[in-house]
């Protein structure tokens with residue numbers, strides 16, 4: 450069995466307490482790894498190593514040298530592509546093609562893109578008049594914020610962790626990462642990459658464990674952590690924000706969503722069905738940007754429901770290594786229980802189950818895995834639980850609509866505001882809708898099309914702050930102003 454250790458100051462180490470926990474495979478719940486659980490002493494040691502590295506060799510590098518090293522990290526991820534694909538498949542149980550086409554290449558890109566941004570983005574400069582007529586010149590100086598605590602989730606573990614580590618390191622910070630307890634493997638593998646390309650010790654550290662009263666909480670409580678970037682559930686964000694209030698430390702949060710997909714009758718029908726299918730069911734619905742409530746203009750409604758049903762019923766269940774499979778299990782038994790409880794609640798609240806609603810029949814060797822059927826409902830009022838609450842599973846409710854105002858109201862009617870996907874060929878309408886829906890990210894005639902230079906984050910309870918492009922620089926650096934009297 451795989452022994453996974455913490456990565457502190459450039460070394461893979463056991464927890465001081467010797468405590469370990471099991472990592473189980475989502476496909477059959479067999480134990481696939483034993484993971485060292487960091488206690489407070491281990492976390493404090495990782496933070497101290499990160500603090501020391503700020504003023505060591507890493508802190509003395511020129512921007513060009515740092516950029517070269519981060520390009521090296523990206524190249525090494527690409528060289529060890531198969532190892533990362535295998536580790537991420539083992540962690541999540543998700544299909545091979547999702548890893549090879551999206552999650553692992555994106556992890557490598559997260560290092561290259563932010564290295565290039567830090568090299569090319571200028572700082573501001575203002576000339577000013579002074580009473581003596583000689584004037585003064587102001588210029589901005591970006592400095593790293595310090596030690597960044599990175600707390601990441603399980604649903605796209607490598608992509609979402611590197612999305613934070615890439616810009617944090619590009620800006621000259623050091624990091625202590627606490628990956629989700631459900632997905633320890635790829636973050637640990639990144640430690641090997643850091644060592645092999647010569648990232649100095651202490652710059653990248655990994656502590657494994659859980660949230661409350663474990664590594665996650667210990668990391669947020671350590672006052673030498675200068676800022677915390679977190680992706681996960683909104684209620685976890687609330688706990689982290691309370692911890693960060695001690696010492697008034699900065700936070701960047703990417704959290705839950707309950708995203709609407711909106712299809713107008715003039716949309717390209719096949720593209721809209723494909724797009725909503727992906728946004729509802731990719732990664733078994735475990736995508737924060739995914740669609741769990743779909744609104745279809747009435748003339749198209751029946752045809753759309755039937756086309757989406759057909760696609761949902763055609764998914765191929767299977768192990769990730771099975772290249773014919775395109776649909777994996779949920780991450781854990783606990784999450785399977787949560788999703789199934791919503792499947793039951795939808796029926797109790799009066800839904801028509803168009804397809805799915807339960808556990809699929811699986812061959813004996815996979816019967817213990819966390820499988821659930823892709824599920825579609827119709828017929829519920831907007832007050833229903835499955836229309837209001839984030840499920841984070843492979844399911845959506847489809848509702849007909851008659852007017853723009855009606856659908857805007859329904860899209861906005863919840864506490865989240867992460868993303869939306871709108872399908873129409875009327876561009877004027879698309880722009881009106883984009884301005885009216887209260888979310889951080891709107892896709893028109895597409896979904897999850899990502900340019901890493903753009904702002905990424907959520908409105909309302911879906912997030913605090915923006916990352917991506919220059920917005921990441923705002924979070925991961927302190928901007929100083931230098932005023933020179935001429």
Ligand SMILES: NC(=O)C1=CN([C@@H]2O[C@H](COP(=O)(O)OP(=O)(O)OC[C@H]3O[C@@H](n4cnc5c(N)ncnc54)[C@H](O)[C@@H]3O)[C@@H](O)[C@H]2O)C=CC1
Pocket residue numbers: 600601602603604605609627628629630658659660661664665666669680681682683685686688689703704705706736737738839841867907911912
């Ligand atoms: N807005 C976005 O970009 C994204 C948001 N998400 C959201 O993430 C959630 C699913 O991920 P999960 O891993 O279940 O989220 P989670 O909030 O349960 O856990 C995320 C991380 O926080 C840690 N944690 C939990 N309690 C903590 C505490 N008190 N102090 C410090 N750390 C703590 C966990 O160990 C894990 O590493 C969904 O709500 C989803 O919408 C997921 C991906 C992207």
Ligand SMILES: O=C(O)/C=C/C=C(\O)C(=O)O
Pocket residue numbers: 604605608609612735736737738899905
């Ligand atoms: O593209 C990003 O930076 C974020 C993507 C988010 C997910 O992949 C997710 O929530 O699954």
